[in-house]
Amino acid sequence: MARPPRLCTCGKIVAHNQRCECQTMQTRQRNKRHDRKRPTAAQRGYNNAWRKARDAFLKINDRCAWPRCGALATVVDHIVAHRGDKVRFWDRSNWQPLCKPCHDRRKQKQERA
Structure with missing residues (x-):
């Protein structure tokens, strides 16, 4: 039995077990902010x-x-x-x-x- 779609916080209807475009964009932006602060591999010792x-x-x-x-x-x-x-x-x-x-x-x- 298929589960019903859900309502995202942005107001869009999203299929069950899928992410809304806004959630995907938020994750990408969060990862970019994290990566900007993170030292390079060489700086972390992977030389x-x-x-x-x-x-x-x-x-x-x-x-x-x-x-x-x-x-x-x-x-x-x-x-x-x-x-x-x-x-x-x-x-x-x-x-x-x-x-x-x-x-x-x-x-x-x-x-x-």
């Missing part, structure tokens, strides 16, 4: 030294560490977010290999919770 360490780590740990995944790992994830702490950033015991889908979906969802 050439990181890329070399990352590549070496992924040669040894080539499979996704997420349970029941086992896909080819392409991302080195910090298990506990380093939040700019250089000691935690370079602590290899805090690294885990993940595939891109697991990092982008599951890990980010876990961090937001």
Whole structure:
């Protein structure tokens, strides 16, 4: 059974499980404001030294560490977010290999919770 459409705060009728154009625009604007304040990847420590360490780590740990995944790992994830702490950033015991889908979906969802 299909669920009925809903009324957005802007007054438009929107199908169930869909976002209104105004909500999409608000999200984009909020993300742009956040990105303007955020330091670059290099400023956050993801420089050439990181890329070399990352590549070496992924040669040894080539499979996704997420349970029941086992896909080819392409991302080195910090298990506990380093939040700019250089000691935690370079602590290899805090690294885990993940595939891109697991990092982008599951890990980010876990961090937001």
